[in-house]
Amino acid sequence: MQYSNLHDFLQADNAALAKGPVAMIFAEDDVELATTLRHHRQLGFEVTIAFMEPRYDLPPDLREKTIRIDFNPRLEGALQSNVNALIAAAPGQWLYYCYNAEYLFYPFCETRRITELLAFHAEERRDAMLTYVVDLYAGDLNQWPLAVSLDDAYLDRSGYYALARRDAENDDHPKERQLDFYGGLRWRYEEHVPQERRKIDRIGLFRAAPGLKLRDDHTFSDEEYNTYACPWHNNLTAAIASFRTAKALKSNPGSTFDIKSFRWHNSMPFEWHSRQLLDLGLMEPGQWF
Incomplete structure (x- = not known):
């Protein structure tokens, strides 16, 4: 499940946010990205969204369980704008955000x-x-x-x-x-x-x-x-x-x-x-x- 931006995801699969809680992982690079995703899934987050560059790959065990959204970490305010867009799309839902290697x-x-x-x-x-x-x-x-x-x-x-x-x-x-x-x-x-x-x-x-x-x-x-x-x-x-x-x-x-x-x-x-x-x-x- 990979989308070119958050808007495309919300248009195609907004119902996924109803499961909650939702973990948003913002990848500044690919260092320990897989372990970050696995850790939060093991805690019980029903939905994990990886905001990551298209050039990075995920191990097979994470590909079907993770919602991927293309993300450029070098754009100023990129994290803030994506978090705020998800807030607007999922009122009442518990959300969490962090970076990779966290x-x-x-x-x-x-x-x-x-x-x-x-x-x-x-x-x-x-x-x-x-x-x-x-x-x-x-x-x-x-x-x-x-x-x-x-x-x-x-x-x-x-x-x-x-x-x-x-x-x-x-x-x-x-x-x-x-x-x-x-x-x-x-x-x-x-x-x-x-x-x-x-x-x-x-x-x-x-x-x-x-x-x-x-x-x-x-x-x-x-x-x-x-x-x-x-x-x-x-x-x-x-x-x-x-x-x-x-x-x-x-x-x-x-x-x-x-x-x-x-x-x-x-x-x-x-x-x-x-x-x-x-x-x-x-x-x-x-x-x-």
Whole structure:
């Protein structure tokens, strides 16, 4: 199932979106694209849409299970416009988006499907879930020059912090229940990362609604979607384990020669298990046990 653009898909098979939840995977290249798709299918996403260049191929086990839409990652605003078009086409449906070489983890994801998570979250009258983008990186850059290795993956065990999110339209007062989160490689190598791209928070899981728009800073036009919790107690949060920053830093000529290794005294092997992320405080179970 391959379409030249999202409009063609919506015209031909809009009914597919009714199954939900829907995972949108945006491929900037083909690095670990197949493992990204398999990971999210195993979590229980009923529909997986791969936005990818036509020149890339998928393994046989994914070809019939994945909706392919031609996508040019070099076009400015391409992700934002496609997400917003899908929001308009699927009101009420739970959606998720990420890039290739990114992997969603949520509390107890080894034994509970994404549909169970979203059902509980909806019962708490929440329409969006905060996700922290946790940087992964290969431990040995000589062996893995792109900094991507599932078998040799590391993450930072500390160095994460949050600042109040200021409201420019309200004399820079802090926004209610909104914070800007920082840490990981974007913090350690901030001299190579534009200031507007240093945050690690993303509203990765959300329910489509009429008029809702994704903005270019990974926040939404409805401010309640951008909150980390409801007013009365803490809510579930999730994490997206991501090689994207490490890959970019080692692919960029302006930074690659300055980085001999991403490992430091606060590095630890990534265990590919939600328990580790919970123990490090990188996601929150809320009232879900």
